[in-house]
Amino acid sequence: MSDQQHRGDPSSSTPPEPLTPDALSHACDPDGLDFEHTGELADLDGVLGQERALEALSFGIGMPHDGFNLFVLGSTGLGRRTLVNRLLRQAAAGRDVPSDWCYVNDFDAPHRPKALRLPPGRGQELRRDMQQLAEDVITALAAAFQSDAYRTQAQQIHDEMQQRDEEAFGALREKAETRGVALLxxxxxYTLAPSRDGEILDAEEFGKLPKKEQKAIESAIDELKEDLxxxxxxxPRWQREARERHKQLDLQVSGTTLDQQFEELYRKYHDLPQVLRFLDSVRQDLLENAEQIRSLGEDSGSGPNPAGQAARQLTRYQVNVLVDHSRSSGAPVFHEDNPTYQNLVGRVEHTVEQGTLVTDFTLIKAGALVRANGGFLLIEAEHLLRHPFAWEALKRALRGRELRVESLETMLSIASTTTLEPEPIPLDLKVVLVGGRWLYYLLQRYDPEFARLFKVAADFSEDIHRDEHTTGHFARVIAMQQRSGGLRPFDRTAVARVIDQAARYVEDGERLSLHMGFLADLLREADYHAGQDDASRVDASHVERAIDAGIRRLSRIREQVHEAIRRGIQRIEVEGKRVAQVNGLSVISLGEFSFGRPVRITATARLGSGKVIDIEREVELGGAIHSKGVLILSSYLGWRFSTGQPLSLAASLTFEQSYGPVEGDSASAAELCALLSALADAPLHQSLAVTGSVDQHGLVQAIGGINEKIEGFFDVCAARGLDGSQGVIVPASNRPHLMLRRDVIEAARKGRFRIFAVNHVDEAGALLSGLPAGKPDPEGHWPEQSLNGRVQARLAELARQRQAYADRGSPHAGE
Amino acid sequence: MQANEPALRRVLLALDAAGPSPSAISFAVKLAARFDADLDTMLLTQAELARAAALPFASEISLLAGLERRLDSAVMQRSLESLAQRVRTTITEAAGPVRVRWSLHLAAWPDWEQRLAVPTAGSLFVLSHPPAHTGSRYPPGQDRAIVCVVDHDTSSGQAALEIATALDPEATLVPVTGSAVDPGARDDRGPDRLLARLERLRPATVVLPSSWYAAHASRLRPALARLDCNLLLVP
Known part of the structure; x- marks a missing residue:
């Protein structure tokens, strides 16, 4: 097709007929459903419409290699978590129960607790055994050191030492006495002094002795001093020897006692070398601290369990069971709902002792990663990213395939309390993140590690193609939801109405929403209304009431907007004709609820250089897509009407009484109609509203929110009185999306409201102006009285004026 | 104090220059608290040391590595005052919590063992032993018994029996005969038999009639020191 042919060959140059009422909605016919109520329907095997996601999940769950963690993407309400949970639990049930993990004291470096990996269930067993051991050892050591056997040997050492002491000093004392000297x-x-008859001589008495005797005594004292x-x-040597002999005896007694206590444990854990090494270190520490431990037994006094009370002081021999799988069957599936850094990684708690924060290995608490180790960890991606450092911690753990329980304050160096560096625990788990698509693509774009760590994307479909087969399956999904929610059975009229609403939810009559959240809410609300009527089954009226009530609850702002239009505060004309003015349609979205609002679009045209000014853009209320739509208009005009001359037009377009941001190109068809009207000086019917975007060749393209837009204009017209002239011009490509309200369809059936589906702006122009679009001759000239002919004539006139203006030498000619 | 128990006015604790014996002080404080008596502590052997220190060649061989230092009266006086202060501190720590009234006297009794034999109604004597140089400790235990040496012939023997049974109704009783008051009845082998028995029993406390102890002090003192037990003399 040549360019010239295209310019003059719209799909139809004659105005189209309004759509038939049946074309306004793809309603499900209850009579086409082969059941009376949902109670007759069996559960659906498998999951409706999520084959791609299921395949990805199955692959991701089964893939044993690194980095094949899953990101489950899709919008909220698709049933992602329910399905993922179900699949994970099925997979986990067939796997081995993973190991228990414990932390125990490292006696050489108490700030670096050791991680113990034990067969499932044996962690608690070891913890109990160590608790019992501590109690038994306290009692046994106390008993051993109070035994006659020990005491006899200790007495023997004591006596020998004492005896040597006494004999040595006694011998010196006797020697001194023979020399007339006393040892004091x-x-x-000690001091040595002369004595006579057991009395110490004082200085005076000593002075009275003969000099010779004095010298002899002094000489004796000097000699005795040397002996002393x-x-x-x-x-010191005696002391050392005494200590050593007592120590040896104590070690011998303690060692024998401990061997008796440890014998059974060594036998019980002979298959676990790591535990045997731990027992060795405990035994060695007990041996080194036997005296203190036995004193606990001696001091513990009476009570219900004195040894137990004392044993609690011996925390260093305890076992901190971080993960206990004694009651698990299969691999764990852990869902961390609050994935803070601490909840994910674990934490090291502190206690206050004399105003100081202290900690030990018993205060290490497990996080989700270690709980899920050997299985699956399910996390909401958005929650994870909302918590500081949690995402980084998760990546670090997955990257290194190990978990370091490191307190956040230590990591950030914001606290100087005593802390621990627990031995890292090897990780072998599959992490499943559940999040929105936007989050998935953001992470793909901005986090280079994401793609490496989360290689499997399970993309949940938002909707499914609607045909007889899927409609039947959807009815079974409704039946399953009804049963699982404990609701009344839905009769087939109700099911048909729910199916219609599922199509409306995705704004497409040929598709069905797979949002199970939306579906469950609608079923519950319909059931509520059935309950209000004491009905045993839910029928279409209950579903209708649920839908209406839901809209009514959220439509306060819609009513305000429509009231403003009805009162003329927001100026919208729905009758008569106007030049350069057309009713466009916009959609206001308020969370779960959207509604259409007519908006008056006006245009002006004058001599200029071919620019179409978007006033919304000029005041920075128009978005980029809207501006794109407006720029397409000048391109369209130039291409269609000014091939042999410059487009000498200056036009302005605006949304009247619009004071907020405007985005999207769904009004570009309406804007083009207003502009053509301005150029052709052709009044347009105000009873018709227009929606749709146009391309540079005037083809009208599909837009979103078609149902809300039509219903929005319908509501405004209905408030002023429907007379049959009112209607909406929509893109023909939007016909499959039509799922209009019943009152709109009813009005159309009665000929009081019309919907026109157009393919080209010529059809819209013809409908609005009542003028034919016309067909250009081979030279490209349009019939004089056609809408396009009048546009072409006006543009030619503007070009001539521009040329004349330039010839007069205007310095601004051409701007 | 419980009803029908011996009425005591004071507990007399004798310490020598070897310094405060924590176990003896603790025992004496417990006794005073038990019988609601005053604790009088005597630091003995003042006179001998004062005389020795006044000698022109007097010196002291320290137990710390055998260092020798010159002695004179002033040095000895300061040394004894320092010792007395240490004793005060130890008694304060022990007696304070149980609110026992106490006093400390510096007693220059060269013949103090004889003096203890003089009956003083309502008093008890606690004797301490100098600790062994070797530092060898006596094996600990809670079941070390109280042994009472019973001398039925004397009033102090009867008093000792009353005190011992008041302290421990199951105290081990070791009968002996003869007293210093009646030399004719003295049993020279009595101390040996008693010590042999004590070697086997290894008591925590030995309760003795003071007269009997005074009569056999020279033989009993070193042996009882080796047994590392508290010695309670009943006048």
């Missing part, structure tokens, strides 16, 4: 104990040691000095010099 002083507060700091030698004797005293031996005391």
């Amino acid at each position: 104990r002083t507060p700091g040691g 000095r030698q004797l005293v010099a031996q005391i």
Whole structure:
């Protein structure tokens, strides 16, 4: 097709007929359903419409290699979590129960607790055994050191030491006495003094002695002093020897006692070398601290369980069971609903002792990662990313395939309390993130590690193609939801109405929404209304009431907007004709509820250089897509009407009484009609509203929110009185999306409201102006009285004016 | 104090220059608290040390590595005052919590063991032993018994029996005969038999009539020191 042919060959140059009422909605016919009520329908095997996601999930769950974690994407309400949970639990049930994980004290480096991996269930067993051991050891050591056997040997050492002490000092004392000297104990040691008949001589008495005798005594004292000095010099050695002999005895007694206590444990855990090493280190520590431990047994006194109370002080021998799988069957499926850094990684708690924060390995608490180790961890991606450091921690754990329980304050160096560096725990788990598509693509775009760690995307479909087969399946889904929710059975009229609403939910008569959240809410609300009527089954009227009530609850703003139009505050004309003015349609979205609002679009045209000014854009209320739509208009005009001359037009377009942001190109068809009207000076019917976007060749393209837009204009017209002239011009490509309200369809059936589906702007122009679009001759000239002919004439006139203006030498000619 | 128990006015604790014996002080404080008596502590052997220190060549061989230092009266006085202060501190710590009234006297009794034999109604004597140089400890235990040496012939023997049974109704009783008051009845082998028995029993506390102890002090003192038990003398 040549360019010239295209310019003059719209799909139809004659105005189209209004759509028939049947074309306004793809209603489900209850008579086409082969059941009376949902109670007759069996559960659906499998999942409706999620084959792609199921395949991805099955692959991701089964894939054993690194990085094949899953990101389940789709919008909320699709039933992603329910399905993923079900699949994970099925997969987990067939897998081995993973190991228990415990932390125990590292006696060489208490700030680095050791991780113990034990067969499932044996963690608690070891914890109980160690608790019992501590109690038994306290009692046994206390008993051993109070036994006659020990005491006899200790007495023997004591007596030998004492005897040597006494004999040595006794011998010196006797030697001194034979020399007339007494050995006296002083507060700091010993002194030697002359004595006579057991009495110490004082200085005066000593002075009275003959000089010779004095010298002999002094000489004897000097000699004895030397003996005393030698004797005293031996005391440290005696002390050392006494200590050593007592220590050896204590070690021997403690060792024998501990061996008896440990014998059974060594036998019980002989198959676990890691536990045996732990038992060795406990035994060694008990041996080194036997005296303190036995004193606990001696001091514990009476009570219901004195050894148990004392044993609780011996926390260093305890076992902190971080993960206990004693009651698990299969691999764990853990869902962390609040994935903070601590809840994910675990934490090291502190207690206050004398105003200081202290901690030990018993205060290490498990996080989701270690709980799910060996299985699956399910996390909401948005929750995860909302918590500081949690995402980084998860990536670090997956990257390193190990978990380091590191407190956040230590990691950030914001606290200087005593803390721990627990031994990392090897990780082997599958993480499943559930999130929206936007989040998935953002992570893909901005986090280079994401694609490496989450290789499997399970993309949940939002809707499914609607045909007889899927409609039947959808009815069974409704039946399953009804039963699982404990609701009344839905008769086939109700099911048909729910199916219609599922199509309306996705704004497409040929598709059905797969949002199970939406479906469950609608069924519950319909059931409520059935309950209000004491009905045993839910019928279409109950579903209708549920839908209406839902809209009514949310439509306060819609009513305000429509009231403003009805009162003329928001100026919308729905009768008569106007030049350069057309009713466009916009959609206001308020969370779950959207509604259409007519908006008056006006245009002006004058001599200029071919620019179409978008006033919304000029004041920065128009978005980029809207501006694109407006720019297409000048391109369309130039292409269609000014091939041999410059487009000498200056036009302005605006949404009247619009004070908020405007985005999208769904009004570009209406804007083009207003502009053509301005150029052709052709009045347009105000009873018709227009929606749709146009391309550079005037083809009208599908837009979103078609049902809300039509219903919005219908509501405004209905409020002023429907006379049969009112209607909406919509893109023909939107016909499959029509799922209009029953009152709109009813009005159309009675000929009081019309919907025109157009393919080209010529058809819309003809409908609005009442003028034919015309057909250009081979030279490209349009019939004089056609709408396009009048446009072409006006543009030619503007071009001539521009040329004349330029010839007069205007410095601004051409701008 | 319970009804029908011996009425005591004071507990007399004798310490020598070897310093405060924590176990003896603790025992004496418990006794005073038990019988609601005053605790009088005597730091003995003052006179001998004062005389020795006044000698021109007097010196002290310290137990710390055998260092020798010159002694004179002033040095000895300061040394004894320092010792007395240490004793005060130890008694304060022990007696304070149980609110026992106590006093400390510096007693220059060269013959104090004889003096203890003089009956003083309503008093008890606690004797301490200098600790062994080796530091060898006596094996700990809670079941070390109270042993009472019963001398039925004397009033102090009867008093000792009353005190011992008041402290422990199951106290082990070791009968002996003869007292210092009646030399004719003295049993020279009595101390040996008693010590042999004590070697087997290894008591925590030995309750003795003071007269009997005074009569056999020279033999009993070193042996009882080796047994590392508290010695309670009943006048």
